[in-house]
Amino acid sequence: MFGIGVDLGATSVRMAVVNDQGEIMSKTRRWTESQRGVHNVINTLVEGIKEITEETSLSIHEMAGIGIGAAGQVHPVTGEVIFAPNLGWEHVPLKELLFSALQKSNPTRLSFPILVDNDVRVVTWGEYKYGAGKGKNTLICIFVGSGVGSGIIVEGKLLRGRDNVAGEVGHTIVKPDGFLCNCGNKGCLELYCGGLHLKNRTIREINSGRKSIVPEMVEYKLERITPEILHQAQERGDPLACELWNEAKHYLSIAVANLTTIFNPEMIILGGGVITSCRSLLPTVVATVKSNIHLLARNSVEIVESHLGDDAGVLGAAAMIFDEFK
């Protein structure tokens, strides 16, 4: 069986033809350029799908369907993107728009389904089906990128919750009376380890006169600060960078420890740009969680890095289609 997986992010959109063993037969990547309008993005999807199916010599009619992970809040039944600030979208009927655009470019009637879900959930599903979490039943994926997203699988099912917003781990409070978050909370996890917040806090500290080697490292163009740069600064002993990373490690460890205590999961998978930039983050989290041998859940959980990297999205999106057909 073959399916098409689409990973629709703010910067780029990845598309792949995948078989039901989780092997990528062909793939492509294009700029999302959502500022050019929804229809431009839809065209990008139609062209990309044409390219990757032609590359495999398969017809689009041989596809079991198209799965899409989109960065934002999604209605998994209607396939509408309800709110996606990074794409600048509100109430975009993605499934309908893509289906009718594909139908227009195909002379024969299309009859496959299109499934749309939140990107972090789709990536989690990818790791669960084909990646680090293969064979596990209950696991949590935490992705630390610009912000912090997560997907939770309980006994083989994605935790969705009443309003389909379960798993907002980035907005759990880890520091009572900490920094004020856009969400209205004080002390959200995301504020202490999300890449965007690490950058913004560095800029704030520097602007308020704090000494650091970071400005020189980015040739005084502070907008160029990235988690990689901050990690290099930490390795060179910069006190500001060390302080920020120590906080990131501390609060991420508390969040992982608490999720472990609540879910008693088999595995917690950490991924995203901040985890790959700062190689000492994962080992510190593991050591902190494992330091408590009295709580059985903390003793037994496996904490690992994601396996699929940038392919997790397209693989998870295609897997949604295969699972629908089982």
Next chain:
Amino acid sequence: MFGIGVDLGATSVRMAVVNDQGEIMSKTRRWTESQRGVHNVINTLVEGIKEITEETSLSIHEMAGIGIGAAGQVHPVTGEVIFAPNLGWEHVPLKELLFSALQKSNPTRLSFPILVDNDVRVVTWGEYKYGAGKGKNTLICIFVGSGVGSGIIVEGKLLRGRDNVAGEVGHTIVKPDGFLCNCGNKGCLELYCGGLHLKNRTIREINSGRKSIVPEMVEYKLERITPEILHQAQERGDPLACELWNEAKHYLSIAVANLTTIFNPEMIILGGGVITSCRSLLPTVVATVKSNIHLLARNSVEIVESHLGDDAGVLGAAAMIFDEFK
């Protein structure tokens, strides 16, 4: 259909004959006196079960089974109580012992099942089937008594986790670098709102010279301090009691807010002696969680007090039997 529900606590054991509509046909309560040995407790159960079945004029053979909620860590398949510090039990094969004792006191062969589970999970199941959570799919019960226990139901199933220890909400960290807990963590929820810890902290503060009206209220017998006493002291404006309750409210609110953000549940049910002693605790938690209208999960969750009170355990225990037979 009829079943027997048993709520085996450290102080008392409650037993009831329940029908499958969740109505109690007869019930009794006896002292547990676990210090007199396991066989004494088994005898108490056998006698109590005899009494309540006779009272309904039903034979024990007409029972669909016996469900037991026991205070401690339980193996739900073997029915063994693995570790129950409050009962002073370790590796007690409760299911086997009760079955063979009942068989001895009955001339004809017994053929019904006995199910044993953790007391907080059983109480949660009771609230879900017949109490505050009736008709809900995803809910969390938090019981604030001496310690803090919880049960989590996701899409109609109890969350158990890899080692059957999911839901240890009392040992989630709510105050980083807070008090050291017996479990090895620092800043566990239980340390800020569990009744035993409120009492111990009051005694510690008084012994270190802190002024308070509490000692006078308990005639200088500090071991008599209860959540009720502390609540009366708060109402009379005692600064120590006010400080402790404010902390309890603050950290319980954070825990409830975080569980809401993680699970996006339909309902959170709060129960237990500390909740009923301090009537301002629940409204404060509700107000704090609802103060964030930006997070949809916090906006939509219902936060209520448990409905079944002391009957939740026997009802939930009997319901386990009915659900097994569905």
